[in-house]
Amino acid sequence: MPPWGERNRRESTTQKTVGGSRPRWVDGEDFFVSNKPLARSVIRPAESWQAHRVTLELPLATDLRTLLTLDAVSPDAFLAPSAHTGWGRIYGGQAIAQALRAAALTINDGQVPHSMHAYYVRQGDEAAPVLYEVQRIRDGRSFSTRQVVASQSGGAILNCIASFHTPEESEEREATFLPSDAPQPDDLEDEETPLFFQTRAQRDTHGMATLAWMRADESFGDDPVMNACALAYLSDEHLLGAALTGHSLIGDFEKLMTASLDHVLWFHRPLRVDDWLCFTLDGQGMADARGLSIARVFDRAGTHVATAAQEALGRPRR
Numbered sequence: 001m002p003p004w005g006e007r008n009r010r011e012s013t014t015q016k017t018v019g020g021s022r023p024r025w026v027d028g029e030d031f032f033v034s035n036k037p038l039a040r041s042v043i044r045p046a047e048s049w050q051a052h053r054v055t056l057e058l059p060l061a062t063d064l065r066t067l068l069t070l071d072a073v074s075p076d077a078f079l080a081p082s083a084h085t086g087w088g089r090i091y092g093g094q095a096i097a098q099a100l101r102a103a104a105l106t107i108n109d110g111q112v113p114h115s116m117h118a119y120y121v122r123q124g125d126e127a128a129p130v131l132y133e134v135q136r137i138r139d140g141r142s143f144s145t146r147q148v149v150a151s152q153s154g155g156a157i158l159n160c161i162a163s164f165h166t167p168e169e170s171e172e173r174e175a176t177f178l179p180s181d182a183p184q185p186d187d188l189e190d191e192e193t194p195l196f197f198q199t200r201a202q203r204d205t206h207g208m209a210t211l212a213w214m215r216a217d218e219s220f221g222d223d224p225v226m227n228a229c230a231l232a233y234l235s236d237e238h239l240l241g242a243a244l245t246g247h248s249l250i251g252d253f254e255k256l257m258t259a260s261l262d263h264v265l266w267f268h269r270p271l272r273v274d275d276w277l278c279f280t281l282d283g284q285g286m287a288d289a290r291g292l293s294i295a296r297v298f299d300r301a302g303t304h305v306a307t308a309a310q311e312a313l314g315r316p317r318r
Helices: 004-008 092-104 224-235 239-243
Strands: 013-018 054-059 071-074 077-080 112-120 130-139 143-152 155-165 197-203 209-216 256-267 277-287 290-298 304-316
Touching: 077 092, 092 112, 092 130, 092 143, 092 155, 092 224, 092 256, 112 224, 209 224, 209 239, 224 256, 224 277, 224 290, 224 304, 239 256, 239 277, 239 290, 239 304, 277 304
Parallel strands: none
Antiparallel strands: 013 054, 071 077, 077 130, 112 155, 112 256, 130 143, 143 155, 197 209, 209 277, 256 304, 277 290, 290 304
16 A cells, blocks of 8 residues: 555645745744654645746655756756645755755766765745755865755755765775664554655654664665665654653653754665665763764665764753
8 A cells, every 4th residue: 555645745836936025934943743643634735925036936746756856057056846745844854865966966976975964954845946055165086075055035944064985995894783683674564654765663652763664665776876865865754753762751742842953874885775774763862952863774684884863952842
C-alpha cells in the first residue's frame, strides 16, 4: 500500500515573487512535528500574492527526484521547488538536501560530498520555491568548499557550508558497528509520513525514536552525489526528538516549544538510499535550553556509512 503522502500530494503550481510584498509567515520557532497521526485535512490551493516586478512559478515537487531538480537562474544561483506536506513550513531535510545539491552543481566532476554544516535561520514557507545562492570558497585538486544561502521573500532560511573531496586510496578501519541486537526493518512497522521516504522506528516511552530504518521512495543508482543529497533529506527526520531526550516536557509539545538549530552530516563511505539504512540515535544531554543528538548511519550489511548531528532548542512555551 503506498504511503499516505503519495496518495495525497497535490498537483498544482507554487509562486514566488521578487521585489513584491511579503507573504504571510507562521510566527514562532516551532519546527517539530509530534508523533501524533497527521490530520488528513482538505488541501487548499496555494495563496498567491502580487508582485511589483516579476513572479516566478515552479511546479510542486511530487517525488524526491523532482525535489532535487534545481533550475539554474545564473551559474551560481538555483531555484528549487517545494513539496506539499500540509505543515505550512518547509521540512528541514528538504532545505539541507537542496542546498547540498546546489553546491554540487558548481563542483567539477569527480569530487563528492564528504561533509556539510547547516544552520536553520528561519522557518521556510512550503507554498513558495526557494532560491539557493552559492559562493565558491575554494576549488582544489583534493577538496573544494562551497557556501550556500537559501532564501525566500522573507529573507534567508538556511546557511550551509559543504565540502567535497576527490576519492582516494587509503587505509580502511571501522570502529563503529551496528548493535548486534538491533531490530531489522521487517521487525518494525511503516510509519505514516507525507515525506518522500519510508521510516520504521523503535521508540522510547515518550515516543522518540532511538533507532530507525529509512529508505527513499526511489533509486538514484550508484550516483554518489544524488545519494548524498537524498541521505541529507532523510537525516533530519528523527534527530530533534533524540536531542531533547530527558527533558521533563518531552512528548508534550503543547507545552514544549522546539526548533532545530543546526545540522551536520559527514559521509564516510558510498551508500544507496534505495536500500534500508539504519539510524542509531543518541541524545547527548541538554544545557542552556539546547540539546544535542548524534545519529550513526549503517547500511544493511552493518557498515558505518555516515554520521549526522543536530542541536535543538527546547523550552517551555510562554
